[in-house]
Amino acid sequence: MISVVEENRTWSYWRVLRDGKVSALLAGDAVTNVGDGAIITALPLLTLRIHGDVPAPLAISAVEAAPYVLATVLAFTIGLTRLRIPPRASIIADCVLRGGLLAGLGLLAMADAITLPVLVCGLLVASVFRMVGMSARRLVVTAMVPPEGRLAANGLLGTSTSLATYAIGPLVGGILAAVRNPGIALLVDGASLILLLAAAVVIRPPTTGSVDGETIPASGLRILRRIPLTARLLVVVFGFNLFYMPVEIALPLLVRGPLRGDGLSLGLIWTGFGVGALIGAMLTGLLRKLPERKLLVSIIAGWAAVVLLLTIAPSVPYAVVVLFVGGLIYAPFTPVVYTAVQAVLAPDEQQPVLTLWTAGSTLAAPIGLALGGPLVQGVGTQGGLLVSALLTIALVPPAAAGLRGHAVRASEPDHVGTADTR
Template sequence: MLRDRRIAGLLLGDLLANVGTGMLLVAMPVQTLSLHGGVPKAIAIGLVEAAPFVLSTLLALAIGLGRVRVPPRTLLVADCVLRSLTFATLGVLAVAGLLTLPVLVAGLLFGATFRLAGSSSRRLLATSAAGEAGRFSVNGLLGLNTTFALYIAGPVLGGVVVATAGAGFALFVDAGGALILLAATLACVPQPAEPPERPEGSGWRILRRRPVAARLLVVEFFFNFLYMPIEVALPLYVTGTLHAGASGLGWLWGALGAGAFLGAALVGRLRNLPQRPLLVAIIGLWALCPIGLALTGDLTVALLVFGLGGLVYAPFTPVAYSFLQAGLAPGEQQPVVTLWTTGATVAAPLGLALGGPLIELAGSTGGLVLSGVLTLLLLPIAACVIRGSAPGRGLRHPEPPKSDRAVLGRTPEREPTCA
């Protein structure tokens, strides 16, 4: 896959952009705690974490549920431009000491308008360039990018930047990452020769033709929903229970990323396993992670627990997306993938909105335990929901994939127009 310059360039831009976003996992809670004022800490963190999802969810739902089609390249360019301008402005205000909590929330709300549409567009552009035979590999590489950048390089660098220069400087790095992705998109993804194909029906109507995929989306929604309180609890858990600062939070996210990086690297070896039991097992093993965190007050043990959590969770998204995209016509990819991404991600603001009051009442360790226990209760529901039959066997491709070399040698007439 990486021998194709278009795919390699887009994946490199995606990687570097995600590093900046990963730095914000550490920087934004620290920034929030420095200016929350009279707002309770957990509530303030929840507001800041949820803000980027609100407008972006509305836009993505309009694309996934409606009939209007915007080329993925256009959406990704818009995301990069708006994100770079907005986050650079927030960085200037933070460095100048003029940033307030309402301004930060408003900036994240507006600057991330195209976040979900841009995220699904990255996947669509990369997988369409790879073709059907290379889809599983590219989804795995995107997962590898995300885990390395968001949970290893980004948080570790974020901890260093916050400790040495201040949280505001991480906003500049994220703005710079968006500009790099913009350059990669303009250079590696040509303009579509024709308008995007209009599918028959909305993304939800198309998704309903594959009942197992629709039910799996419901499972993923609640899986993500029950995870989100962890993001609210973690900064307070690090400073309170572990007695560590920003660097400790960075190392904790880095441990998750290290485990997830290894898990993502092994995704290709899992493609021939029974995928439904694998997905259920991932949910159960991940549920033990926040419970394990709550039971320890030692940073080293916490790093090990979170690293194992990343290892078991990493294969979930690549396998789920590869299953989803298999069997869809080219014109059906954008509304369905955008709707799936939105449905899976809309759990984030809802979970964060619940997470703030929950952590405020139960405390950081109590919230971690509750998140794990509720996720364990999801296990029998998940096993029942994804047990039904679907075209093909398990979640595998209906037909054996061609070799990657065959994809790279396909004729130009058969290349996807959106790439």
């Protein structure tokens, strides 16, 4: 089994939050996540208003995939080469570029002056630093706590995502879309980056090899090859994310079609997921005695069951309950995965590996969205959900086999920098 170093589980959330600098960064991260959550609901609804002659599934696919393309290119460049951007600088660059362009797109949409190509191109450029910036937030926050506080820090980042991105944000986006032009959510998302920008400007993280952008001798790929556990986890997460993506395309069409809902309905469904994920994230610490391999595989199987239940959704309330259960199941996945990866890395290995690892796992999003659009167009909304569920179920056996027997023993040091993980 995979066993994260026992010391990494000793800190509580409250102990991490007592550090004012960490709390400030987490607060900025939470507010930003609310804005990102708002456009989960608003972007598909805005796309449905402006897609013109482009088939709706293909238009949604293009809009949803656009923020990942250039962001993935930059993240892979950092992970595969010796290029380093200090995490603090990455956060600032992301806030400035994304905040400004999202606000501009929002104003165009509110004036009914936006077109599908403008929206796609704007999201493409705005998100150049998004992936690197998100990885940088995790690097900075976890660098500001000792190793025994990492699981709690990662858990707080996961709780922020669950509460803000999936519980509060989509509901806000749905309400804004219902009472105003969906473009206002883009304006809100741009403005939500201000607090994170202020925190990044003021706070000086520790100057270690993982956060200060110093030259690191090995590329992320080389380190990944040396530590097989990180590579195996990357493959599992990539597949999990890839097979999930048709859900993001099918869900708004499911709401507008068979469920006969509106923007608020879509927001409520995502909020159901967020509330479940929030509860799951808060309870993550209670799962610390479970074998991580079995836990991660169970989450993958549980999520597949949730998507299967969505294929037979008769009403919006039913879909809300199903996504609530889905959020509850999924929430522990990211904190456990990232803590397992960080436990086997030396401080100066963190940025290249986590950036490459995040890029590799996130690369599944644009690929899944690009493939998901034609898939849903070809087999229909319920058919797309069914394919997503079956592919996720098929991931369970290779995931269990790939992670079997690879452990980080509690007696080992906090990182393994020169030998394979066994």
